[in-house]
Amino acid sequence: MENRKGSIGYINKIIPFSNVDGEGNRMAIFLQGCNYNCLYCHNPETINRCVSCGKCVPECPVSAITMVDGQVEYDIDKCVNCDKCVAACDKNSSPKISKLTVAEILEKVEKVKLFISGITVSGGECSLQSDFLVELFTEVKKLGLTTFMDTNASTAICDNKELLAVTDKTMIDLKAFSSEENKMLTGIDNEMVIRNIKELGAMDKIYEIRTVVVPEVLDNKRTVDEGSKLIASINTEIQYKLIKYRPMGVRKELLNTSSPTTEYMKELEAIVNGNGIKNTLIV
Ligand code: SF4
Ligand code: SF4
Structure with a gap:
């Protein structure tokens, strides 16, 4: 059988234990490289190689x-x-990138496998290294662990049968419901994001949808209202996480605004709950 452990991933960092990157205790693996350039990016050094x-x-x-x-x-x-x-670095990059084979990452997973329920691969944008993900997830599932993708969902994940066959769940950013607003914020429209939410949701492959709430800059109420209606039409058990924008680590020359108030977040939570979502989280 073909050796499927030799593929190389560009890795920004690996956190052996995380309880905020999906279900249970998980190893979180952050890949380098992103096709978005979000105004509020908290890790701009992950964007470029x-x-x-x-x-x-x-x-x-x-x-x-x-x-x-x-x-x-x-x-x-x-x-x-x-x-x-x-x-x-003025190129939105970092010299601290490791090029690791699937076998090298598996060694790290093996060391902690008794203490984790699975791995979550994040970014950057992890789907840009989908061949690497297929090989890594295939091997990780052989260890009895679950496999999650934390993704901006801007690539055609829903058409990638090989990747979906070894991916248990996705965690998807819904940055803006309006395609124009998504383009203003990230540089890319959101047509593929909406398609992925519909199709991955229908396949029961979504663990969580997240929206970062940015006062004054984005139409947060529209995104949360239309977004939660869309999620509820698929599965009311999918978690919808509302994330307070925090101006830490962001490029202030691109976005200089304050965090939303607790009252405003509660208002948005009420909209989500009113649309039938059973599992809403504010962080
Ligand atoms: S060498 Fe350093 S400054 Fe130049 S692109 Fe790489 S990380 Fe950035
Ligand atoms: S400057 Fe040197 S020591 Fe500091 S983070 Fe970069 S590589 Fe590490």
Whole structure:
């Protein structure tokens, strides 16, 4: 049989235990690279792959990043995670990216498998590395663990039969119900997002839908109202998470606004509950 453990993923970071990335205790794996450029992105260093320009190298206080044959090399053992390199990068990237094979990630999963119920692969946008996901999920399921994707749902996941066969659930961002607003916020319209929600929902492949609430900038009431009606028409048990925008780590030159009030979040929660969703969460 073909060796399916050699595929390489571009990994931003791995958190061995997380209880906020899906059902139960999970390993969360964040991939590098995103096709969105959200105004409120909290991790802009995950958007692009490093182009080895070298600008960040002199900023490292412990020489954990070096230039070797024109390419940036990162030594995870030396790194003290000060993030001076990330602050120096003007290309929405990071030199702290690991290229790991499926076999290398499986080694990490094996070490903690007794303590987790599954893995969640996030981003960046994880569906951009779908071949890698198919191979990783195939192997992880052999260990008796569940497989979740945390995705912006802007690619045709609903048509990817190979990936769906090994994906237990998705967690989907509904950033804006209006396609124009989604484009203003992310750079891309939301037609595929809505299609994915409808089709993945019909396949019982959605664990959670999330909306970040941004006062003054977005039509939050429309997104939450139309979004919850859509979710309720599919399955009222799907969790709808309303996330308060927090101006931490964001690029303030792109979006400078405050967090929503608790009263406003409660107002939105009432709309969601009124539309029949049984499981609403404010964070
Ligand atoms: S985060 Fe690590 S690699 Fe980056 S500057 Fe700090 S020590 Fe160096
Ligand atoms: S992380 Fe950014 S600054 Fe550093 S080498 Fe890569 S592209 Fe250049």
